[in-house]
Amino acid sequence: MIDLQKVIFVCGPTASGKSAYAIDLAEQIGGEIVNGDAFQLYRGLEILSAAPSLEDLARVPHHLYSQLEPTAKNDAQAYVNLANPVIAEVLSRGKTPIVTGGSGLYLKFLTHGASPLPTGDAEMRKQLDARPLEDLVAELTALDPEEAARTHLKNRRYVSRALEICLLSGQKASVLRDQWLSASQSREKQLNGRLISIPRPTLHARIAKRTRLMLTCGAIQEVDNLQSASDTLEKAIGFREIRSFLHGEISRETCEELINAATRQYAKRQETWFRREGWLTPVLA
Structure with a gap:
């Protein structure tokens, strides 16, 4: 090192x-x-x-x-x-x-x-893009309420990326982001x-x-x-x-x-x- x-x-x-x-x-x-x-x-x-x-x-x-x-x-x-x-x-x-x-x-x-955040996945992004924004917000809120609370929920790109991180990593995006910030x-x-x-x-x-x-x-x-x-x-x-x-x-x-x-x-x-x-x-x- x-x-x-x-x-x-x-x-x-x-x-x-x-x-x-x-x-x-x-x-x-x-x-x-x-x-x-x-x-x-x-x-x-x-x-x-x-x-x-x-x-x-x-x-x-x-x-x-x-x-x-x-x-x-x-x-x-x-x-x-x-x-x-x-x-x-x-x-x-x-x-x-x-x-x-x-x-x-x-x-x-x-x-x-x-x-440490996973890179984007084209197939998953395609699936997320096909869903209503309200649906994405509901899933993000259920999986990671902390990240949902600090995400601009009317911005589809932000919501989609936060949800993508959760789904790809199997962890909360908020935890990964906070660990990386620390x-x-x-x-x-x-x-x-x-x-x-x-x-x-x-x-x-x-x-x-x-x-x-x-x-x-x-x-x-x-x-x-x-x-x-x-x-x-x-x-x-x-x-x-x-x-x-x-x-x-x-x-x-x-x-x-x-x-x-x-x-x-x-x-x-x-x-x-x-x-x-x-x-x-x-x-x-």
Whole structure:
């Protein structure tokens, strides 16, 4: 088990300055950077994914960048399986791992572990969707009155999910959720995290500047050179937009506008996600 008290997490929205902050911190304390970004794990799209520059890589040791083939699939648990041995190795040398990135779910799995709640079951969900909401509420109330009392009972999706948890696990959803919350709160007392925070207008200006530089400095060529990519990698912001440009479906100007808009939306979702993580201490980049 890794001692998370000895690990520093640097989180924040894209283009907020996480990497620069983490590198400065690493130089001050003798730390080493461990990637916490889903797309910087891949080789072949270093410009598009804003991976560290050669100059950055030369300043302090970096780990888990450009590790995966473009065709490799990846998810949060697979990331944890990659990251834990690296973090342990850095700690074994007396160095401080500084996990840096903006992929909230990946970092959540690394810091808190996977949720014990069962994943959705398509067949069961189909059956539940065919039943009246009042019927679902009645069954949930009978099986788990505590969960029913704190569920928005007019929201079919919430009711259906709570009932699904009960039926799939054979346990009360309220008990599973409370156990997970208690374990998470206990774990968070060990965590040392920084949340990079900058004004939104400044962030948007940085996003626009970075997008233009990416397109000018090789991101289009990266996508053009890629023969095939996994479903995971194709989700990288800019990948599909550049493909559309290369296929003549949109102009370069439209491509840039679409990437900017998608990046701004992603940054907003990241800000919302990380604000819910009370263990992160806001800092200015």
